[in-house]
Amino acid sequence: MVFNFDLxxxxxxxxxxSRISTIRPLQGGTTLGRAASSVGECSLxxxxxxxxxxxxxxxxxxxxxxxxxxxxxxxSYIGTRSSIFHYGNDVDAVAIRVSSNSLLSNYVYNEVFTxxxxxxxxxxxxxxxxxxxxxxxxxxxxxxxxxxxxxxxFWNNPNIGEVWFNNSRLASYxxxxxxxxxxxxxxxxxxxxxxGRFETGEGNYYGVYSHVGNVTNRLGxxxxxx
Numbered sequence: 001m002v003f004n005f006d007l008x009x010x011x012x013x014x015x016x017x018s019r020i021s022t023i024r025p026l027q028g029g030t031t032l033g034r035a036a037s038s039v040g041e042c043s044l045x046x047x048x049x050x051x052x053x054x055x056x057x058x059x060x061x062x063x064x065x066x067x068x069x070x071x072x073x074x075x076s077y078i079g080t081r082s083s084i085f086h087y088g089n090d091v092d093a094v095a096i097r098v099s100s101n102s103l104l105s106n107y108v109y110n111e112v113f114t115x116x117x118x119x120x121x122x123x124x125x126x127x128x129x130x131x132x133x134x135x136x137x138x139x140x141x142x143x144x145x146x147x148x149x150x151x152x153x154f155w156n157n158p159n160i161g162e163v164w165f166n167n168s169r170l171a172s173y174x175x176x177x178x179x180x181x182x183x184x185x186x187x188x189x190x191x192x193x194x195x196g197r198f199e200t201g202e203g204n205y206y207g208v209y210s211h212v213g214n215v216t217n218r219l220g221x222x223x224x225x226x
Contacts, residue, residue, distance in 0.1 A: 020135075022074030025105035026057055026098070028115070028183030029133030029141070034064060036075045043134035043182035044073065045193040046115060046212075047104035048095065048221035055104050056095040056221055058193055059181030061087040063094065065159045071096050078103060086218040087157070090167035092195045093181075093215045104224050108133055108183050111141070115183075115190045116225050121213035124149060124191070130171035132194050132207055134182025143186070144172030147206055151198070167214065170198060173207040184209040190223055 020031045020038040026047060033040030042063035048056045057078070064071075069081055078098045085094035098104070106115040111133070124146060131143040152166040175182075175197040184192035184207075192209040199205045212223060 020074060022076045023109070024103065025107065026073060026078065026103050027105060027107040027109045028185070029109040029111075029135075029137065030073055031135045031178075032059055032063070032096075032181065033072050034067075034069055036072045036077070038074075040072075040135060040178065042178060042180045043194070045093070045181050045183050046190055047106065047224040048219075049101070049104070049224060050221055053101065055098045055101045056082065056084070057098055057104070058093055058095060058215065058219075058221070060193060060195055061085040061092050061094040062157055062195075063180055065157060084219050084221065086215075088163045088165060090165070090214040091210045091218045092155075092165070093193050093210055093219060095219055095221055106224050106226065108141075108185060113188045115185060115188060115223070117189045118212055118216075118223050118225060119189050119191045121211050124169070124211070129186050130169070130173060130184060130191060130207075130209075131186050132171075132173045132175065132179065132182055132184050132209070134175065134179030134194055136176050136178050137182075141185075142173040142207075144207070146171045151208065153198070155196075165195075167211070168195065169209050169211055170206040171209070174205060175207040184212075190225070 031040035182194040
C-alpha cells in the first residue's frame, strides 16, 4: 500500500476553531465586539500599520460609530476604536489600534491563501470574482462577480442620518448583519472592506464594499501583506 503525503509549509498553522473563538494572530473575517462574548457586532477586515509601524486592524466605520471604545476579538481585548476613520464618499472604514504588532497577520480565517497582494483602484474588472468573509459566513467565504465600480447612493446611518457614498463596489455576494467590516478578497489579493448589503426592488441583492486602495488613501495606513 502506498501513502501520499502533502508537505505543509511549517509557517502555516492548522487549528480547529471558529471565528468567534479567540484567534491569534488576528485574522480577517473573524468576529469583533464591544464585549468579551461570542456574539460580537462586526467583522475584522485586515491588518495595517501606520508610517511609524504602529499596529491597527480595519473594520467598517459605521460599527460603533462615534464611540471610542475597547474592542474584543473572541473573549480577549485587542485595542481601542481609534479616531482614524472615514465615513462617506468612497470609504466606510475605521482603524482599531491594537496593543502589539505580534497580533497582526495577513491571514484570512479558514483560507489556504494569505494576503500577499493589494488590488490597485482602477485595475478591478467588471465580472471578476470577489469573495467576502465575515462573521456570519459559516466556515467559508461567499463569492460572486463584480457588478459595479461606481455605485452612488445615500446610506442611512442612525447616528447622523443619510450620508452620500460614491465609487462603492457592488458584487454578487450576500452580506448580512455582523458581516460589516469583513475581508473582501480573491485568493492572495486583498480587495477591500465589506460595507453592507444593497437590495433592489426585484428582490436581488449585492454585497457592497470600500475598495482597499481608497481606504488606504483616506486613512493613510498600509495593509500587512507579509
